[in-house]
Amino acid sequence: MAIDANEPIIRVRGLRNTFGEQVVHENLDLDVRRGEIIGVVGGSGAGKSVLMRSIIGLRHPDAGEIRVLDVDARSTDEDIRNRIERNTGVLFQDGALFSSLTVGENVQVPLKEQHPELPETLRYELALLKVKLAGLPADAINKLPSQLSGGMRKRAGLARALALDPPLLFLDEPTAGLDPIGAAAFDQLILTLQQALGLTVFLITHDLDTLYAICDRVAVLADKRVVVNAPIEEVERFDHPWVQEYFHGPRARAARHPGEAGAGTMA
Numbered sequence: 001m002a003i004d005a006n007e008p009i010i011r012v013r014g015l016r017n018t019f020g021e022q023v024v025h026e027n028l029d030l031d032v033r034r035g036e037i038i039g040v041v042g043g044s045g046a047g048k049s050v051l052m053r054s055i056i057g058l059r060h061p062d063a064g065e066i067r068v069l070d071v072d073a074r075s076t077d078e079d080i081r082n083r084i085e086r087n088t089g090v091l092f093q094d095g096a097l098f099s100s101l102t103v104g105e106n107v108q109v110p111l112k113e114q115h116p117e118l119p120e121t122l123r124y125e126l127a128l129l130k131v132k133l134a135g136l137p138a139d140a141i142n143k144l145p146s147q148l149s150g151g152m153r154k155r156a157g158l159a160r161a162l163a164l165d166p167p168l169l170f171l172d173e174p175t176a177g178l179d180p181i182g183a184a185a186f187d188q189l190i191l192t193l194q195q196a197l198g199l200t201v202f203l204i205t206h207d208l209d210t211l212y213a214i215c216d217r218v219a220v221l222a223d224k225r226v227v228v229n230a231p232i233e234e235v236e237r238f239d240h241p242w243v244q245e246y247f248h249g250p251r252a253r254a255a256r257h258p259g260e261a262g263a264g265t266m267a
């Protein structure tokens, strides 16, 4: 199927999601352009994860259109679901690794599902490649998730997300729980991979440093929809109470000017 390079890689229109009486999304529109890193931000409970789950087909929304890689993401057709699965990698917030499998075995899960014909040695070699690509030492491949640090577990989850060489990567709060140095290193890893592999990255985050360091555009979820989707300099100026508080509070100032992090100014 030919893909028009100018078409957004993700196109959401009129999305509605509800849980009982609670309306999480109403008339939500979003475009994600090919090759960009889009940072998705919003208050806790604003619906970032529900949006991601709707886009990757883990949740069937109440209404709206979602196109991913030029196919209907709401389709239940097996070929279409397969196509979306083969072309998207997902790093869930907690890494979502199988605790009883080694890192290598975890990375091989999608390879086994999508390419059962591959010989075991080749599958292992591919897994090793992804483990190294995610910045882990080669010997991590034989370790269980419980034997890794939090940062290494994130990298293992990333290795698994990259197993099928997907053009589209979803990351749910990848730097949550990492120390600032580990978080900055993870940001740089994402940026390097995005540039080297030409990925499009949909990145949910609360981390202002990540937004300033690697995101091409920022989409803000508030009032049940995307209120602005633009380069960060434009988003900073957007007239909305949550946006103003988020981008102009003390933490935002520190993220914008990392050299003047306010040392010695606090009582």
Ligand SMILES: Nc1ncnc2c1ncn2[C@@H]1O[C@H](COP(=O)(O)OP(=O)(O)OP(=O)(O)O)[C@@H](O)[C@H]1O
Pocket (backbone or CB within 6 Å): 019, 024, 042, 043, 044, 045, 046, 047, 048, 049, 050, 051
């Ligand atoms: N399976 C579910 N059943 C009922 N309510 C749900 C379910 N999943 C999400 N919600 C509700 O939908 C709203 C949005 O949740 P979501 O996880 O998308 O928020 P979020 O923006 O990702 O928040 P956070 O930044 O805290 O992770 C929340 O009020 C949540 O309680």
